[in-house]
Each structure stands twice: as C-alpha cells, then as structure tokens.
Amino acid sequence: MSETTHDGTVAVSAPVSPDEGLTSAELAAKYGLSVSGARPSLIEYVRQLWGRRHFIMAFSQAKLTAQYSQAKLGQLWQVATPLLNAAVYFFIFGLLLDAKRGIPSDVYVPFLVTGVFVFTFTQSSVLAGVRAISGNLGLVRALHFPRASLPISFSLQQLQQLLFSMVVLVAVMLAFGSYPDWSWLLIGPALLLQFVFNTGLALIFARMGSKTPDLAQLMPFVLRTWMYASGVMFSIPAMLADKDVPGWLPDLLQWNPAAVYMDLVRFAMIDEYDSTYLPPHIWAVGIGWALLIGVAGFIYFWKAEERYGRG
Amino acid sequence: MAEENDGTKSGRVPTVIADDLHIVYRVNAGRSGKGSATAALSRILRRGKDDEARGVRKVHAVRGVSFVAYRGEAIGLIGSNGSGKSTLLRAIAGLLPAERGKVYTDGQPSLLGVNAALMNDLTGERNVILGGLAMGMSREEIKARYQEIVDFSGINEKGDFISLPMRTYSSGMAARLRFSIAAAKDHDVLMIDEALATGDRKFQKRSEARIRELRKQAGTVFLVSHNNKSIRDTCDRVLWLERGELRMDGPTDEVLKEYEKFTSK
Numbered sequence: 258m259s260e261t262t263h264d265g266t267v268a269v270s271a272p273v274s275p276d277e278g279l280t281s282a283e284l285a286a287k288y289g290l291s292v293s294g295a296r297p298s299l300i301e302y303v304r305q306l307w308g309r310r311h312f313i314m315a316f317s318q319a320k321l322t323a324q325y326s327q328a329k330l331g332q333l334w335q336v337a338t339p340l341l342n343a344a345v346y347f348f349i350f351g352l353l354l355d356a357k358r359g360i361p362s363d364v365y366v367p368f369l370v371t372g373v374f375v376f377t378f379t380q381s382s383v384l385a386g387v388r389a390i391s392g393n394l395g396l397v398r399a400l401h402f403p404r405a406s407l408p409i410s411f412s413l414q415q416l417q418q419l420l421f422s423m424v425v426l427v428a429v430m431l432a433f434g435s436y437p438d439w440s441w442l443l444i445g446p447a448l449l450l451q452f453v454f455n456t457g458l459a460l461i462f463a464r465m466g467s468k469t470p471d472l473a474q475l476m477p478f479v480l481r482t483w484m485y486a487s488g489v490m491f492s493i494p495a496m497l498a499d500k501d502v503p504g505w506l507p508d509l510l511q512w513n514p515a516a517v518y519m520d521l522v523r524f525a526m527i528d529e530y531d532s533t534y535l536p537p538h539i540w541a542v543g544i545g546w547a548l549l550i551g552v553a554g555f556i557y558f559w560k561a562e563e564r565y566g567r568g
Numbered sequence: 569m570a571e572e573n574d575g576t577k578s579g580r581v582p583t584v585i586a587d588d589l590h591i592v593y594r595v596n597a598g599r600s601g602k603g604s605a606t607a608a609l610s611r612i613l614r615r616g617k618d619d620e621a622r623g624v625r626k627v628h629a630v631r632g633v634s635f636v637a638y639r640g641e642a643i644g645l646i647g648s649n650g651s652g653k654s655t656l657l658r659a660i661a662g663l664l665p666a667e668r669g670k671v672y673t674d675g676q677p678s679l680l681g682v683n684a685a686l687m688n689d690l691t692g693e694r695n696v697i698l699g700g701l702a703m704g705m706s707r708e709e710i711k712a713r714y715q716e717i718v719d720f721s722g723i724n725e726k727g728d729f730i731s732l733p734m735r736t737y738s739s740g741m742a743a744r745l746r747f748s749i750a751a752a753k754d755h756d757v758l759m760i761d762e763a764l765a766t767g768d769r770k771f772q773k774r775s776e777a778r779i780r781e782l783r784k785q786a787g788t789v790f791l792v793s794h795n796n797k798s799i800r801d802t803c804d805r806v807l808w809l810e811r812g813e814l815r816m817d818g819p820t821d822e823v824l825k826e827y828e829k830f831t832s833k
Contacts, residue, residue, distance in 0.1 A: 284636070
C-alpha cells in the first residue's frame with residue numbers, strides 16, 4: 258500500500274486492489290474497523306463493567322489480602338487496626354477532652370466507635386480513589402478494561418474492610434448494653450447508601466487525581482477537617498447549642514453526607530440514640546446524597562475514559 | 569514482497585489501520601530539570617499559559633505513522649532504544665490516547681503481558697486467577713486452563729511453589745509464570761513486546777513454540793524485539809521506526825538488511 262506517505266519511507270506498493278484510493282476512514286468503515294481506544298457509550302460502558310465484575314471483586318480481595326501479608330499477625334490486623342483506632346479516639350476525646358456533652362455517658366463509646374468506623378469508610382475510599390488511576394498507571398497502560406473498575410474495586414475493598422470493623426463494632430455494642438434487635442436490619446440499607454456515595458466520590462477523585470496527583474498530599478487535610486466538622490466524636494447540635502452561631506449551621510453540618518451516614522448507623526444500632534437525635538428527613542437526605550454523588554461521579558469519570566493513562 | 573505473497577488473493581482484510589498517528593507524552597518537570605520548590609512554584613504561577621511555559625515537557629514519541637496491517641500478517645517492529653516501538657504498540661491497543669491521527673482496529677488488540685496486574689504478596693495460584701481475570705477471561709475459562717498454565721510455567725517442577733507468594737520466586741520463575749498467564753488467552757490482534765527472552769533456554773524454546781501457536785490463532789501479530797533472529801523467524805513484514813517516524817515498511821529481509829547496515833555504522 259502506498260499510504261506511507263512520510264518522507265524517507267519506502268512505500269511498499271501493493272497490487273491493484275479494489276481498496277486502492279480509499280482513505281483510512283473509508284477503508285476502516287468498509288471492513289467494520291472501529292477507532293481504537295475510543296470512549297464507549299454510557300450504556301455500553303456499564304455493560305463492559307458488568308462483564309468485568311469478577312475482575313473487580315478479585316482485585317479488591319487481592320488488595321485486601323496483600324495488605325497484611327507481610328505482618329506476623331496477618332489478617333488479624335483487619336480487626337485489630339479499627340480497634341486500636343477507636344481506642345485512640347476514646348482516649349483523647351472521651352477521657353482527655355470529655356467531648357460527650359449531650360450524649361448519655363453509657364452510649365458515648367458506641368457513639369464514638371460507630372462514628373470512627375463509618376467515617377473511616379468514606380475517608381479511606383476517597384484516599385484510595387485519588388490514587389486509583391495515578392497509582393496504577395502500569396496496569397492502565399498494559400491492559401484493557403473499563404477504568405472505572407479500579408476506583409470501584411478500591412471502594413469495594415474498603416467495604417470489605419468495614420465488614421471486619423463491624424465485628425469489632427458488634428462486640429462494643431454488646432459490651433455497652435445495646436443488643437441486636439429489628440432496628441439493626443437498617444444497617445444494611447444505611448451502609449449500602451454510604452457505599453454508593455463513597456464509590457461516586459472515589460470515581461470523582463480518581464479522575465481528578467489522575468490529572469493532579471498532588472491531591473494525594475492535600476486530601477488528608479481536607480478529610481481531617483471534614484471529620485472534625487461531621488461530629489465523629491461529639492454531637493453536633495449539643496456542641497453548637499451554647500455557641501453564637503447562625504441557626505442554619507448545625508443543620509448544614511448535620512445534613513453533610515458523612516454525618517448523615519454516621520447518624521443512620523448509630524440510630525440503627527444504639528438503642529438510646531433514638532430519632533430525637535436525628536435531623537428531619539434523614540433517610541431522604543441519605544438516599545439523595547448517594548444517588549447524586551453516585552451517578553454524577555460515574556458520569557464524570559466516564560467522560561475522561563479514553564484519556565486515563567496518558568503521560 | 570511479503571504482502572504480495574499472501575496478499576494477491578482478493579481476501580486481504582485489514583485488521584489495523586494507523587492514520588497519521590501522533591503520540592505525545594507530557595512530563596511534569598521543569599525545563600531546567602530541577603524539581604526544586606521554587607521551580608514548582610513558578611510553574612504554578614505561570615498557569616494559564618501554554619504547557620511549554622509551565623514547564624511541562626512534551627515528548628513527541630510517535631510522529632505521523634501510517635500503515636495498514638492485514639489478517640494473517642506477522643509484523644515486526646524494529647528500531648533503536650526510544651524510537652517509539654512500545655509506544656506505538658500501546659497506541660494500537662488503545663491504551664495511550666493519540667494526540668493527532670487515529671488507529672482503527674478490528675476487535676480489541678491486546679498486549680501480551682499481565683505483569684502489572686499481578687501482586688507479589690499473593691500466591692502463584694491467586695495470581696493466575698487475578699491475571700486471567702485482568703486480561704478479560706471468564707472464571708470458567710481460567711478454571712479450564714488453570715492446570716495448563718501451571719504445567720506450562722514449570723513452576724511446580726521443583727516442589728509445590730504455586731501455593732507460595734510470588735515474592736518467594738526467583739526472578740526467572742516469576743518471569744515464567746507471568747509469560748504462562750499472559751499466553752493463556754487467545755487474541756484477535758496480538759502484540760508482543762520483547763517477551764521472548766524470559767527464563768532459561770528450555771523455557772525459551774517452549775515459549776517460542778507457544779508464540780507460534782498464538783500466531784496461528786491470532787488474526788495479526790505485532791512483535792517488538794531487538795533480536796533480529798526472532799524477528800526473522802516469526803515475521804514476514806517489518807516496520808522500522810526511528811525517532812518516532814516510520815523509516816521503512818516492507819518485507820523482513822529488505823528492511824532488516826537496511827537496518828543492519830544502519831546499526832553497524
């Protein structure tokens with residue numbers, strides 16, 4: 258073919274064929290060739306992702322297993338890490354700072370531990386999301402799969418991590434006198450909503466982090482601020498009650514997604530933490546956040562699908 | 569000419585068309601090459617201007633390459649280090665977005681290699697499954713091929729190594745397992761990047777035979793290698809890249825003769 262028009266190229270002329278004179282695009286169309294690396298339609302993308310569900314599951318489990326494989330205690334750290342985490346927060350906020358204002362004191366430990374675990378779920382999903390593409394460029398540049406597999410896989414890994422934490426949480430609940438009842442069934446939908454929200458957030462930060470890897474340095478500070486503003490270790494209305502703040506501020510803080518999902522799980526598990534502690538319409542807000550961030554994050558990530566892995 | 573040999577029949581079906589393809593890498597590094605804090609700061613302050621001013625360096629790796637590959641061809645890619653061979657392969661596979669120009673392909677071309685998907689902390693067994701899934705095989709396919717993969721790698725010849733983490737393998741053993749996983753899948757358009765030179769002599773022979781087998785099943789094969797002998801053995805057409813430009817495109821013997829003249833200079 259004489260399509261090699263570049264200077265210095267020895268063009269190899271093929272025998273006269275019916276394809277002679279066609280442009281590349283016409284030739285491609287004639288034989289049904291498609292543009293390599295083009296972004297699939299949104300529906301096709303969802304279909305491809307579904308086809309890769311086994312890879313997504315296997316990848317998240319592999320990451321989870323590999324995490325502690327060098328440690329002597331091995332997988333025991335899955336449970337020990339959240340337990341130690343909760344112990345540190347209890348020492349500082351429960352004992353030193355006495356942050357349990359407005360919460361019955363026998364409920365404070367379950368209140369705190371639930372907050373820490375639920376917030377950690379979102380926090381680590383975001384942090385993993387930032388590095389989902391930028392930290393796996395080798396994979397992105399070597400193999401072909403819908404890139405959303407990576408952030409989804411990482412937030413699945415965090416979900417599995419959370420399930421280990423739930424073992425600790427149940428033990429804490431039992432120790433402080435909250436026993437399983439029907440309301441515990443609400444944990445399922447609450448965590449499901451949070452998982453959808455987290456995945457959306459991970460997708461958003463995966464795209465941003467692939468363009469600006471510096472986010473990995475910045476996000477820990479943003480997330481810590483978010484944690485302190487969400488009432489992980491104190492009750493937002495009780496803490497702001499005697500402060501001179503505008504009336505909308507406690508509402509705003511309570512309706513932020515992290516606070517909403519923490520409150521939903523606390524409400525489900527802790528008997529004394531009843532609906533008087535919850536802001537109104539909390540389930541609607543929880544569903545709204547999950548749908549909004551989940552769908553928007555997915556579309557935002559998909560929009561740059563063909564550009565991941567560049568340079 | 570190679571193309572005429574198998575191409576005179578009317579059934580010449582193109583599988584890969586590259587049309588004036590340009591690939592540009594962007595590297596975040598000051599022009600001075602220093603990563604100092606002040607350099608980074610001045611880079612941010614100059615934001616909004618073009619990439620060059622902000623100290624983002626462009627590497628124009630592939631410059632205007634065009635060719636058409638047909639079903640049944642085995643095409644070798646040669647050129648000195650950094651001439652853009654691997655970049656071109658990745659662009660054909662759709663893994664690197666093109667700056668300008670387009671690549672049209674029949675189906676999904678795949679690079680032979682799963683290294684990036686494997687995890688050193690996992691056992692060989694789990695890596696076989698993970699690698700297979702990463703390449704897009706189904707769980708059933710992997711189950712069916714599992715024993716074949718392990719036997720081919722020869723990992724278990726010296727004891728039950730497949731149930732040990734991959735970090736305990738010698739580099740040769742790990743390379744053999746990686747190749748065995750990668751070669752387990754059938755491909756429409758297959759691209760091999762220097763994959764022939766792994767393992768000991770015995771394994772090399774086995775992997776060359778496997779590549780010939782894959783070649784027969786695949787529609788079109790691209791092979792990047794610095795070993796002229798393996799190019800001569802496998803390919804009937806050769807693309808010679810130099811500084812990102814297509815310098816020569818033709819039958820293996822002709823191009824290799826010119827290339828050898830060029831490199832011995």
